[in-house]
Amino acid sequence: xxxxxxxxxxxFFVVGLIAGILKTDLKLPEPIYEVxxxxxxxxxxxxxxxxxxxxxxxxxxxxxxxxxxxxxxxxIIAYIILRRVGRFDRANSAAIAxxxxxxxxVTYAVVIAFLDKFKISYxxxxxxxxxxxxxxxxxxxxxxxxxxxxxxxxxxxKLIKEVLFGRSIYLLVMGLLIGYVLSPEKxxxxxxxxxxxxxxxxxxxxxxxxxxTSYRLKDLKRVGIFLIAFGVIMPxxxxxxxxxxxxxxxxxxxxxxxxxxxxxxxxxxxxxxxxRIAVPEANPTFYLTASLGITFPFxxxxxIPIYYWMASIIV
Amino acid sequence: MKGKKLVNIITESTLGSVLPxxxxxxxxxxxxxxxxxxxxxxxxxxGDFTLSxxxxxxxxxxxxxxxxxxxxxKSKYAKHYAMFIFICDADVVDLx
Numbered sequence: 001x002x003x004x005x006x007x008x009x010x011x012f013f014v015v016g017l018i019a020g021i022l023k024t025d026l027k028l029p030e031p032i033y034e035v036x037x038x039x040x041x042x043x044x045x046x047x048x049x050x051x052x053x054x055x056x057x058x059x060x061x062x063x064x065x066x067x068x069x070x071x072x073x074x075x076i077i078a079y080i081i082l083r084r085v086g087r088f089d090r091a092n093s094a095a096i097a098x099x100x101x102x103x104x105x106v107t108y109a110v111v112i113a114f115l116d117k118f119k120i121s122y123x124x125x126x127x128x129x130x131x132x133x134x135x136x137x138x139x140x141x142x143x144x145x146x147x148x149x150x151x152x153x154x155x156x157x158k159l160i161k162e163v164l165f166g167r168s169i170y171l172l173v174m175g176l177l178i179g180y181v182l183s184p185e186k187x188x189x190x191x192x193x194x195x196x197x198x199x200x201x202x203x204x205x206x207x208x209x210x211x212x213t214s215y216r217l218k219d220l221k222r223v224g225i226f227l228i229a230f231g232v233i234m235p236x237x238x239x240x241x242x243x244x245x246x247x248x249x250x251x252x253x254x255x256x257x258x259x260x261x262x263x264x265x266x267x268x269x270x271x272x273x274x275x276r277i278a279v280p281e282a283n284p285t286f287y288l289t290a291s292l293g294i295t296f297p298f299x300x301x302x303x304i305p306i307y308y309w310m311a312s313i314i315v
Numbered sequence: 316m317k318g319k320k321l322v323n324i325i326t327e328s329t330l331g332s333v334l335p336x337x338x339x340x341x342x343x344x345x346x347x348x349x350x351x352x353x354x355x356x357x358x359x360x361x362g363d364f365t366l367s368x369x370x371x372x373x374x375x376x377x378x379x380x381x382x383x384x385x386x387x388x389k390s391k392y393a394k395h396y397a398m399f400i401f402i403c404d405a406d407v408v409d410l411x
Contacts, residue, residue: 276329280395 004305009113012203016210017281021217027045030078036205037269040109041168043194043201044170045175047112047201048192050187051124053180060125062249063259067129070245070263071136074103074238079144081234086226088286092315095282098141098292100234102267103133103167106209107299109202111261115254122254126262128211131172133262138274145279150288180241216293223289231294234301235264243310256311263308265299266291319383321373321405324388325351326398328368334392335372341387342380347373355399369397375405 004010019026041067052060082088088096108130115122177188220228242263246256268291276284326334328350335346349371374384381402392398 273329276327280392 004114005284005301007113008116009110009206010300013206013210013213013297016207016212017214017297018210020211020214026211028211033205033208036047036201036208038167038171039194039201039291040205041105041171042175043198044105044109044130045172045177046128046179046190046194047175047189047198048125048130048172048178049181050184051179052128055123055125060128061128063123063125063251063255064132066245066249067132067259067262068136070238070242070259071101071133072140074241074263075137075140075144077237077241078234081230086230091279091282092286093281094141094145096230096287097144097291098138098275099266099268099271099287100238100295101131101140102271103137103138103262104265104267104269104291104299105130105172105298106202106205107260107265107296107304108262109198110206110300111258111304111307113199113202114308115257118200120254120257120308121252122258123251126255126258127172127176129259131169131176132264134169134267134270138267138271140275141271142278143172145275166270166273202293209291213292213297216289219289220293223286227286227290228294231290232241232298234267235295235299239264239303239307239310241248243307243314246311247314251315253308253311253315256315257284257308260307260311261299261304263301264295266295268292268296317407317409319375319405319407320378321375321403322381322384323401323403324372324384324398325355325369325400326372327363327396328370328391330392330396331370337387338372338374338384341383343374343376343384343391345375349373355397368403375407 075097078100079093082096083090083095086093165302218314239260242260243256244257245263251259268288271291272284274288324334331348335348338346351369351371353369376384385400388398388400
């Protein structure tokens with residue numbers, strides 16, 4: 001655990017967090033943030049694509065099915081907990097649940113960096129699982145919202161377009177394709193930028209994430225004790241589900257750790273944008289504070305080592 | 316110079332993907348869109364990326380279309396989205 005904390009990626013996050021709490025004037029200019037996020041998505045996609053070209057397609061069938069199962073089951077569990085235990089209304093329960101079904105690509109990047117650092121091997125095609133998990137969860141969230149609560153001002157086709165053709169999915173998929181199609185020699189010309197510099201860029205990005213997280217902390221009092229507890233307990237529940245599924249579909253300890261982390265992570269870019277449109281009556285303070293203010297730092301600092309520990313016991 | 320109305324709409328950037336098209340559909344001939352930050356009764360908009368960005372739309376149009384735009388925003392968005400609208404008189408310079 002201590003070893004995980006003493007990692008540049010985590011420390012950059014903490015530095016950004018403290019800067020925000022102390023109200024320093026540190027702020028990453030928006031274009032830099034944009035470039036970094038595009039870079040990270042392409043780099044993650046490329047890395048997965050290169051490794052995908054080395055495996056047999058049959059191998060990824062069960063992990064993909066398992067991931068779709070996770071994407072459907074976790075938002076449903078989250079919805080039931082929020083509605084029954086948390087007494088949230090339908091709109092807010094559905095919106096928050098969609099966040100917990102969906103994934104955070106940055107959390108994925110951090111678990112990959114964690115495994116690389118400790119030289120734990122994992123199935124390289126987990127990037128495919130990242131893409132696969134993003135879609136059903138938001139779809140389930142939107143469906144729950146549409147059936148149970150909302151009459152939002154946007155059509156279903158607009159929502160589908162927003163989710164499927166959002167830049168996150170597009171860049172990940174294109175990165176995957178480029179990595180898959182090109183031979184290792186051809187890729188080597190861009191390797192310095194997308195592989196060697198990856199961790200430094202990730203650390204830089206997490207500085208901004210720390211700042212953004214700190215803006216959310218001021219809302220902690222407003223969201224109440226239940227949601228704070230939910231932000232810690234829900235990732236643990238979905239982490240257990242991810243671990244069990246990883247074990248059942250035959251992933252390695254590293255691969256299971258990745259799947260558990262994916263399952264436990266909560267979206268804070270794709271899901272908020274989709275939910276603000278799909279469920280306008282849900283309060284963004286609830287879902288943003290839970291996913292970004294609580295679950296994201298929890299996963300980064302404590303969650304990932306816990307999921308690794310769970311995976312190494314079961315697998 | 317011609318007298319027109321300048322409709323100013325300050326709202327969440329989420330609506331930036333739909334509102335401009337709807338305004339054109341209502342008969343406006345064009346609009347100007349700014350990304351803005353500021354503070355108001357629904358809290359401070361920090362301008363960070365997690366939904367807290369705001370946009371400002373400026374539409375120069377006839378009074379009749381201005382009323383249609385306001386009615387449209389009121390009925391469709393005002394209840395659930397942070398939105399602020401004000402109108403000014405504008406003298407449009409004929410550069411012709």
